[in-house]
Amino acid sequence: MNHSAATASQTKATAFQNDPRVAEAKRLIAEALAEHTESLNAVAEPDPELKDAYQGFIADYAAARGGPPLWPYFASGLGNGPYVELADGSVKLDFIGGIGVHGCGHSHPAIIEAGIDAALEDTVMQGNLQQNVPSVEMLSRLIELASQSGAPLEHGLLSTSGAMANENALKLAFHHNQPANRIIAFDNAFAGRSIALAALTDRPAYRNGIPLAIQVDYLPFLDPKDPAGSTQQAVAKLKQLLARHPGKYAAFWAEPVAGEGGYYAGSHDFFAALCGPLRDAGVSIVFDEVQSFSRTSKPFAFQHYGLDEFADIVTVGKITQVCATLYRKDFHPTAPILSQTFTGSSSSIQTGLETLRQLDAANCFGENGSNVTRHAYFADQLERLGKKHPGLIAGPYGEGMMIGFTPGDGSLDQAKLLMNILYDLGLLGFLCGAAPVRLRFLPPPAITTHEHIDAAIALLDAGLTEFAAKRV
Ligand SMILES: Cc1ncc(COP(=O)(O)O)c(C=O)c1O
Structure with missing residues (x-):
């Protein structure tokens, strides 16, 4: 719906939003963003020098909340696509997105620009x-x-x-x-x-x-x-x-x-x-x-x-x-x-x-849209992993960019074990279901590529090897 009709009149707000100084400020931010996010394109270990401060955040949270967080995720505020930097400097491949919230991944330039536009509005x-x-x-x-x-x-x-x-x-x-x-x-x-x-x-x-x-x-x-x-x-x-x-x-x-x-x-x-x-x-x-x-x-x-x-x-x-x-x-x-x-x-x-x-x-929709094609690709890869690690993956389940599988015997303990192994390796997925308990992924639909899915599968492959050795 466009009600901007043919009129030369504009509000002072429109004039402000279109002020060349605002455009220049946004251009500079976009340039800095691209530079600072460029290297966030693979999982990475924490920076040892940030570890103590990070443990401090976790302890402060646990004290304020009355218990530990579900997992020790406290982000730095920067990322790149599905990759997110945590406050300890580690980088995770985020295939859960706060349970399906971050549909454009992390630090998406268009989302940041929309956020700036919102910040320039008169009220929060x-x-x-x-x-x-x-x-x-x-x-x-x-x-x-x-x-x-x-x-x-x-x-x-x-x-x-x-x-x-x-x-x-x-x-x-x-x-x-x-x-x-x-x-x-x-x-x-x-x-x-x-x-x-x-x-x-x-x-x-x-x-x-x-x-x-x-x-x-x-x-x-x-x-x-x-x-x-x-x-x-x-x-x-x-x-x-x-x-x-x-x-x-x-x-x-x-x-x-x-x-x-x-x-x-x-x-x-x-x-x-x-x-x-x-x-x-x-x-x-x-x-x-x-x-x-x-x-x-x-x-x-x-x-x-x-x-x-x-x-x-x-x-x-x-x-x-x-x-x-x-x-x-x-x-x-x-x-x-x-x-x-x-x-x-x-x-x-x-x-x-x-x-x-x-x-x-991102052409997410349609019978051959990317949600359907990426699901098929992800599901094939999970099936392939299932054959490589017999008895460790049942499924896959879900539709489109909601995809999951049952790890091991379907118990809460085993699903948690695999989730935590993956977390440490750098892949974020989360539990769902009760009997059986499943591990699910909600990859960001607007930006996930087959390469990102390949990266997730490689981490899952390594995680399943560790899981096979650790589960009882
Ligand atoms: C299907 C469904 N409905 C409702 C909710 C509740 O949404 P919120 O957590 O934003 O209140 C959720 C959250 O996971 C959900 O998955």
Whole structure:
């Protein structure tokens, strides 16, 4: 949408942004950035002289947080593509990106420039009461992308976290389907860390001591080993639930590709078989794309599986930098149930917009788009490694730029062992799933090349040799 119409008038802000001194300052920063990042193109050991200070950061964090970090990652603030420099001077190959956040990798020049543009805006934060123009552009672009293949998603609102986007989705679904008070989700679902979402998330440990805020029933997910049988099972369970609690379900909640739950891919047939009866029963359909957005053959995984007609509410986050809840017109609330002081920082909005541009520029999407071709390449390499290290890799699993495998016996201990071996070798991947526990990678879709995947595979190869010797 371009409302800049043919007029000679411009605001003082536009004049400031276009001031040649600003352009020159940006040019100098870009030049310095290129020089300082150039050598960050392979994993590297820590600098021994920075080790003590680094141990100090870890100790300070542990003291402030009341326990050690999940892993000792404290970055220096500079990187190059998927390579990131840590504050001890080591360089890691970052194939997890803060769990799917850094879609353009580290220190991407266009993202830095967008960040500078945001820093030149008058305020750091934007919210429901006061928004700058890029906020409108971001929301409009997300709606445009979500509805591009027919999903009737016309409205939305931005928010600062995936959890808040999902809270807003839950509110919309309950409000629309009142007085229904139950949700249907999948085994292993993960939706975020608020009280309501802790009830929806299928991890009892994450709601230890927390009262159940909503009533949730669970369906089994698609089993890749038995697609037809598992679909039948899920549909049978769904029908049983709909009959047991008629009129009580406000929403069906689905991650099209199960993320934290273990990188289980969905399919058109599986979801279509469930969405039909759900539609008939008047249950709203919510696709949580906080992790899957931008990682499959289409911007949204519900589009990848051809489920556009079923999308009532869709949430995005992580890679979009600012999160959002997108919804059908008829879900627009009739009471003031949605509002936030912060909808995002100026920086998250401008860098989110730039990330969307970069994803397009990198040809991520399409049946032969780079998300699909890089998945095939990565999956082949993992299969090859699986043959070289029998019994140590099962899979691969996932879709596109969400890819994982089950290490060893699938236990938490073994997955952690391999994750930590890889961390020390310089490859960042993270755990997901419960039984089995998997190791997953979320390579940055806008910049990952086959050479980066080769580098990851070489580290994994070395890591698996060490893992074979150390696991019990
Ligand atoms: C599918 C899904 N939904 C929601 C969330 C929560 O997002 P946030 O951590 O930004 O609140 C996550 C985070 O991992 C997620 O993977």
